[in-house]
Amino acid sequence: MKKEIYVTSPLLPPLEEFIPYLEKVWENKRLTNGGPLHEQLEKELANYLGVKYISLFSNGTLELLTALQTLRITDEVITTPYSFVATSHSLLWNGLKPVFVDIDPLTCNLDPDKIEQAITSHTTAILPVHCYGIPADVDRIQSIADNYGLKVIYDAAHTFGVTKQGHSILNYGDLSILSFHATKVFNTIEGGAIISQDAKTKKRIDFLKNFGFADEVTVVAPGINGKRNEVQAAFGLVQLKHIDAALLKRKVIYLRYSEQLKKVAGIRVINIPKEIEWNYSYFPVFFDKSISYKRDEIYTAMKGVGILTRRYFYPLISSFPMYRGLDSANFNNLSEANILSNSVLCLPIYPDLSDFEQDNIISVFISLLVK
Template sequence: MIKTTLEQLAIFGGKPAFEEELPVGQVNLPPWEDFERMFSGIFERGYYTNHGPLVARLESRIADTLGVRHAICMTNCTIALMVAARALELRGEVIVPAFTFPGTVQALTWAGLEPVFADVDPHTHTLSAATVAPHIGPRTSAVLGVHLWGQPCDPDQLQSLCDESGLVLFFDAAHAFGCSHRERMIGNLGKMEAFSFHATKIISGAEGGCLTTNDDELAKRARTIRNFHNAETFANVGLRINGKMSEAQAAMALLSLDQYDSNCKHNRSIFDIYRARSQDWSGVRLRDFSGHGTHNFQYAVLETANDPDAIERDVLVELLRGENILARRYFYPGVHRLSPYVESAGPISLPVTEALCEHTVQIPLGPCVTERIAHGICDVIEFATGNAPTINQRLARERSGD
C-alpha cells in the first residue's frame, strides 16, 4: 500500500510497508544441488584445507577473470590486508581514509603500522591525491586506498603522487570485485589489492578474501606469510600467520563466481529502478556508479541534503527501519571516531568524512530485492522526502515529549 498520510508510517503507528525485514547486506546463495555436488567432492577427497584443489582452482579463475598474474586466497580481506602490509615490508605511517569499514584500518594496526587519516573526495567518497598529499611526512611508507562502493580510488593521480614521494600504493578492494578503472580491472592497481568474499559480498565464500598482484616476488612473499610453516613456496620473510582459505570457502566462492554475471545483472536492474525513481526525490540523492567502467552494483547509497527542509538522515533511517527496510548509516561514525583511534588520533579535521558520516544511508540491494520490492522502497522514500519538514518536526516533537 502506498502511504498517503503521516499516520500510515510505521514510526507513527501505521502498518510496516513490508512484513519481512529487508537487510542491506544480502546473501547470494548458490542452488542447493550445486552446493551438494561441490561439498560431496570435498568429502570424497577428504581434503579440507591447506592449499587444496578448490583453492587452486579458485585462484586460477580469479586471476583469469581479473587479468592479473597472481590471486592468493586468504581467510578474509582483513587478514589479506595484514599479509599485504607484511609482504610489502611497510614501516611507520600509512595514510588511509576514515570513511571506510573499520577492518581496513584495524589491519594496519595489527600489522604494527600507524594509520594516518586523510579526508576523502566529496564526489567519489574515496581518497584522492589532493586529500593525501598534505599528510605525507618523513615516516610515511605507504597509502592504502579503498575502492569504496566499488569506485576506483583515484588510481592514476595517487600512483603518480606515490611514485614522486617514494611511497607504496596498495588498495582495499573489498567492495570492488568485477569493477574496473576505465579498461583496467581492479586487482591490477597499485602494488597489491585485497578483496573480501564475506557472505554479503558479490563473490561470497561465506567468509574469505584474496590478494592480487602482478609482482612475482610479492606473490611469493604473500603465499609464504599466509602459511605459518614452510609447506609452500618459500620466501625470505619473518613473521607469518594462518591466513589460509579452506576448501569449504573455496567451494562457496567458486559457485558464487559462476553466478557473478546473473547477480550483477539483477543488482543493475534494481539499481536502475532506484536511479529512475530518485529523480523525484528532493533532498536525497542516489550515488550513481555508472559510466566509469564496469561495476558490480553491490551497493545503493543515498546522501541526504544539508538543508532544514530535507529529510534528516537519522530520521530517514528510523522511518525506513520502521517499514522493515533495514537501512544503515554506513559508515558511521568514521573510523577516527572509534576506539582505539579516537583516543590516539588527537584533534583531527576531516570535514568531508564528517559530513558523509552524517548524511549517507545504505538501502537494500541484492537477491531479496525484487522489482516490486524496489518500487515499494522507493514509494516510502518518495513519501518521506515529499513530507520532510512535517516528518522532521513531528518526530522532534514526539522525542521532546511535547
C-alpha cells in the same frame, strides 16, 4: 511489511550444483592447506577478474594484515576515515600509525590533494579504499606514490569485477585486497584474496598466510594462519558460474532506484564515472545539508516497518576511541568525510530483491523524506 528486508542478502548458489563439489571434497579428504578446489578457484578467479596473481584467504582482515607484512610497511600510513574499521585496525595490529586525510565528496574516496599535503618523512605507504566499489583516483595516487617512494595497498573489498577502461581495477597499486564476505557481490561465505603483480610477491604472500612455512621444516617469515578451506573454495567455484547474472540483476535494481529517485528534492545518488564498469555493490543516497537531520529519523522509521538500511559509513573510524586522539582525526581536518558520514543512507540492493519489495522501499523512503 510481512518480512524484514535487509540492506543486503547473500548470493547463494543452487544447492543441487553445490552438492557434487562437496562429494569431491569427501572423496579427496582434503579440507584445507591448498587442496585441489582451492587451486582451481585461484585459477578461475584470476582468469575471470583479469589479474595475474591471486592468493585466497580465509577473510579480508587477515589479508590487510598480511599485505602490510608482505611489503614490510613501517611507521605512518595515509588512509581514509570513511570505511569499515578493519581498514585502520589492520594498521594498529601491525604497530603502524594511521594518518587520516579527507575524501572527495563525489567519489567518497581519498582526495589526492589531501594525500600529498599529509606526507611527511615518516610516511611509508598509502592505504586507500575503493568506496562502494567506485575506484579511487588511481592514476594520481600512483603518481604521488612514485614521487615520494611510497607503497600503495588498495582496500578493494567492494570492487569485485570492477574495471576502468576495460582493465581490472585490482591491477593498480602494489597490492589489492578483495573481500568475499557474505555481504559482498561475490561471496564464499567468508574469505577474500590478495591480488599481487609478480610471482615473487605471491610466493611471499602464500608463505605468510601459512605460518611462514616454505616447506614442512623451513619457516622463512613470521606468518599467520590465513588459509582457505576446500568447502568454501567449492562454494566459490559454484558462485562464479552465476556471478554475471547476479551483477546484471543488481544493475537493474540500481537503475530502477535511480530512475524513481532522481527527481526527488534534497537527495543525490552515487556518481558512476563514465570509464568505469561498476558492480552495483551498494545504493548509497546522500541527503543535502539542509535536510541531513532527517537521515537518522528516516533510518529509524524504516527499521520500524521492517526495512533495514545502513549508514555506511557512520560513525567515521577517526571518531572511535583508539583513533580520535590522533592529530589527523581532528574534525576540521575531515570536513567532507564528516558531512558524508552524517548524510548517507544505503538502501537495500541484492539480486533477489523483488520489484514489489523495491517499490515498497521507494514508497516508504519518499513518504518519510517529504514529511
